[in-house]
Amino acid sequence: MNKLNKITIIGVGLIGGSFAKGLKQAGLVKEIMGFGQNTTNLQKAIELDVVDSFTTDIAEAVQDSDLVFLAVPLGAMKTVLENMKPYLSKNTIITDGGSAKSSVILSAQEVFGELPEHFVPGHPIAGKEKSGVTAADEQLYVDHRVILTPTAATSQASLEIVQGLWSALGANVEIMNPQQHDEIFAATSHLPHLLAFSLVDMLNEHEELGDVFQYTAGGFRDFTRIASSDAVMWRDIAVYNSEAIVKWLKNYGLALEELTKLVEEKDSDALYTLFKDAKQARDKHIVN
Ligand SMILES: NC(=O)c1ccc[n+]([C@@H]2O[C@H](COP(=O)([O-])OP(=O)(O)OC[C@H]3O[C@@H](n4cnc5c(N)ncnc54)[C@H](O)[C@@H]3O)[C@@H](O)[C@H]2O)c1
Numbered sequence: 141m142n143k144l145n146k147i148t149i150i151g152v153g154l155i156g157g158s159f160a161k162g163l164k165q166a167g168l169v170k171e172i173m174g175f176g177q178n179t180t181n182l183q184k185a186i187e188l189d190v191v192d193s194f195t196t197d198i199a200e201a202v203q204d205s206d207l208v209f210l211a212v213p214l215g216a217m218k219t220v221l222e223n224m225k226p227y228l229s230k231n232t233i234i235t236d237g238g239s240a241k242s243s244v245i246l247s248a249q250e251v252f253g254e255l256p257e258h259f260v261p262g263h264p265i266a267g268k269e270k271s272g273v274t275a276a277d278e279q280l281y282v283d284h285r286v287i288l289t290p291t292a293a294t295s296q297a298s299l300e301i302v303q304g305l306w307s308a309l310g311a312n313v314e315i316m317n318p319q320q321h322d323e324i325f326a327a328t329s330h331l332p333h334l335l336a337f338s339l340v341d342m343l344n345e346h347e348e349l350g351d352v353f354q355y356t357a358g359g360f361r362d363f364t365r366i367a368s369s370d371a372v373m374w375r376d377i378a379v380y381n382s383e384a385i386v387k388w389l390k391n392y393g394l395a396l397e398e399l400t401k402l403v404e405e406k407d408s409d410a411l412y413t414l415f416k417d418a419k420q421a422r423d424k425h426i427v428n
């Protein structure tokens with residue numbers, strides 16, 4: 141694909157920083173500019189060679205940019221869109237990496253009145269429990285899915301450019317509609333994160349257990365790694381994908397009630413069947 145002149149990263153943390161680093165390595169952009177509120181973080185991004193330049197002035201950030209990548213928590217997306225709107229060029233592509241898609245699309249609709257033709261909502265299905273620019277990694281997206289949820293207004297040309305950039309980072313791009321996206325990731329990503337946070341918090345609050353965490357081992361570590369994820373990011377996901385998440389929390393509540401009953405009744409046949417089916421499903425679909 142043709143080299144772009146300028147890409148702007150709004151929010152130079154794990155996701156924005158990894159996107160920038162990967163593109164720099166692929167040599168697909170002449171200049172990558174970071175925008176944020178915290179100059180210490182942006183200075184760090186320069187030191188780590190994640191971006192070429194930075195600014196805290198939104199006008200300077202988006203002017204003459206070929207593509208703006210929003211990588212801020214979901215709760216900041218609308219404000220950022222509002223603030224950049226007066227300075228955007230007609231042809232600037234806007235894309236994002238937010239973990240829920242309907243809320244970002246709604247924000248864009250509210251800010252621009254109608255959905256822009258150069259708006260390509262997206263979500264890389266890759267990440268880690270560490271956040272911030274120091275966690276940025278140019279390999280983060282290699283062999284990971286990136287879901288794009290173009291709107292009816294999204295132009296084919298903009299979609300292809302965004303697709304091309306993710307492919308250059310080694311990602312496998314898939315197109316989905318935003319509602320389906322939000323439902324699927326409520327079940328497979330948002331639910332497990334909320335369960336992990338809730339489990340750790342519950343044990344922490346039960347003082348009668350004493351210093352229970354010193355007795356945890358591999359199982360607890362595997363189940364709760366994601367409870368070390370950023371609290372702002374996950375607060376926003378819970379709020380901005382609330383409807384789908386509540387549905388899956390309720391389904392899980394029913395499953396837990398059923399499991400509690402089986403354990404109470406010491407129903408070994410039913411427990412065995414449940415564990416065997418779950419093991420088979422996981423072993424079939426997930427490697428390690
Ligand atoms: N962490 C993951 O595993 C993961 C994976 C996929 C998608 N996402 C999504 O990507 C987005 C970014 O997540 P992250 O993990 O990179 O977070 P992060 O905390 O590492 O980075 C976010 C950056 O945005 C900055 N920021 C916050 N509000 C801002 C504002 N109003 N204006 C400018 N900058 C602002 C922060 O200072 C920080 O530098 C979120 O929407 C998240 O849902 C995260």
Ligand SMILES: O=C(O)C(=O)C[C@]1(C(=O)O)C=C[C@@H](O)C=C1
Nearest residue numbers: 239264265266267268269329366
């Ligand atoms: O591996 C992790 O630590 C992640 O949290 C990544 C993960 C997930 O797999 O659920 C989390 C949120 C994202 O929106 C996408 C990916």
